[in-house]
Amino acid sequence: MVTVELYGLPRLRAGAERCELAPGRLRELLAALAAALPGLVPDILRDGGLSEHALLAVDGRDLLTDPEAQIPDGAVLVLISAQAGG
């Protein structure tokens, strides 16, 4: 399974801290995420992808953008607000 951890605004919108999804391509994962946590649509997830208000990082490191990227079993994705300032 792929674990998606939610922080900041995504957590607020989803009302959840994490979600388990089947591995697959990024676009498939995001579609499954939208179905599992509909509160993420449209501010965090929009038109099958990420909105400009959110970022997705593999284990909190590399930001994912390619919708065709293959997300393997056991991966941990971190979904955060795009606004970083403090």
Place this chain on the structure above:
Amino acid sequence: MRSEARPDRPRAIACAIDHEIGREIGRMMGRVFGNFGQILLVDLDGDRVRAERQPLPESVYRECIGGVGLGAWLLLRFAPAGVDPLAPAAPILYVFSPLLGTPLTTTAKFALVCKSPLTGRICDGLSSSRFALAAKRLGVDAVVIRGALGQLSTLHLDEDPQRCRVAPCPELAGLSAAAVSDMFQRTGVASHVSAIGPAGEALVRYATVSNDGRHAGRGGAGAVLGAKKIKAITVRGEAVAGVADPAAVRARARDLAARSQGVSTDKYRRLGTASNLETFDRLRILPSRNFQAAAIGAARAKRLAPAGLASAGEHTRAGCAGCTIGCDHRYGGQRLEYETQFALGPLCGVDDPARLLAAARACDELGLDTISAGGSLAFAMECCERGLLDWPLRFGDDLVPWLARIARRDGPGDLLAEGTRRAAELIGGGSAAFACHVKGLELPGYEPRAMQTLALGLCVASRGADHNRSGAYQADLRPGVDRYHADPARAPALVIETEDHATLLDSLILCKFLRGAVPEPWREGAELLRMVTGLPFDEASLRRAVATIAGLRHAFNLREGWTLAEDQLPGRFHDEPVRDADAAVDAPPIDRASLAAQVLAYHRARGRGPDGEATDPS
């Protein structure tokens, strides 16, 4: 329970009427709207004050806009070259902006500009709220204060320069800025006050200036006021600058207010910046234990996150005057932003929310910059850990007694009141390598080894290691940017882009938390200035103005002794890897040669010579 901030509707209506009147007066006097075309020059000497108005040429408004831009222009002219920041001749400037006083949301801010006693370089802080609105009604675009008084006093500034006066106030010595403000309000002395706390009186090099519970925090402007023996400043005036196109301003104010309620500000409104901490821990960019690690682990992060803070004190929410965002989140009555949370929490090894809130409260009451206070204490904690100091101070300790010692320069506090750079020079033993500052200003709450575009931004920022003048952290968290390895070909341009964006917002002045709701800041900034000032700003002229402001800041620093050698991070960031919460290596250190090359490339891109020498900005 949460209390919600509401837009200030009656004030907006009164403001609109005032602007119609101001516009007519402005038209008759032939001046630029949104401004008054003059400054108030205040000279202090013993128990006397002399104040006079001085005109400013219209070109200054075209070239420097207002806020930090106008402040840089004025500082370069009024600060004598090489002046000691705490000497009477060193000026401190309250600088207003064209948008201040309009009904546009988040514009109730002013810039506080001086030569920093912490860095010896330009210091241009911003502060918000009702004091800003009241001060602009003095009918000037800036107040320049020089000289010094003989004893601790209140300085009253009046629209009529002949009515400016000082009143000795030895009874206020040692009081917090908030206590002075409350006392003045209760006794009818003044409604809005800019004041210093005990740290400013004691000339702590990172003392703040406070008004309405907000602080011009970084760089030690509070010590500059303290050196002048000014405990508090009050203002009285009725002047209104007016705007060139009141109907357009009113319409844009409604539009901006609506946009400020959108998803781009939700993080600030609903969660507050304190929600960063848990996220930054997960991204492993949360500095802890004096930058020895970049995470504290999920369980500890949760304790200091908003939900954990709320368990230590009731969560309420407020906002600045004239602001429709309302980002001010409080826990048990104590306002807490991410930078304070990081500096007095993980940076000092503190993971108890009650202990963190108590330290934040102490800094506010004493008048200490939370980042520099936390940075100085974390540095001292590591010195103690390594045996370089024999003080009873360890990571995780209660900070409150130590903050009190700093604010009064009591015992060990006297050394820490100097900031990490000077403290490291005195302690020696190789401590400079982990004295985490640039140009003497302690680092904000982002791990530069894991955000290497920000690392460059911190090196080159005009006031030192600074997240408000260089927002390059935003560049590191963009798709396509490798935050662990800055691209030397791209990083300088990314830093300049984020610096210029910040300068634009800080000169207009618009709150940075509105930036997500202003997706085309150059276009909209020019529109706002056209409708407020009547001057023919466009995107190109605005970009030229911002480049001029960058040049002015650099020219000031260069005149005061800046060299390329200052634009660097301490050794820790080049010699030690980033470690996670379990002390495992998470990322390599920053390549020294690569960062030095990027610094050179940055200055070259700014149009400067091989040693960073400035072209003439005038």
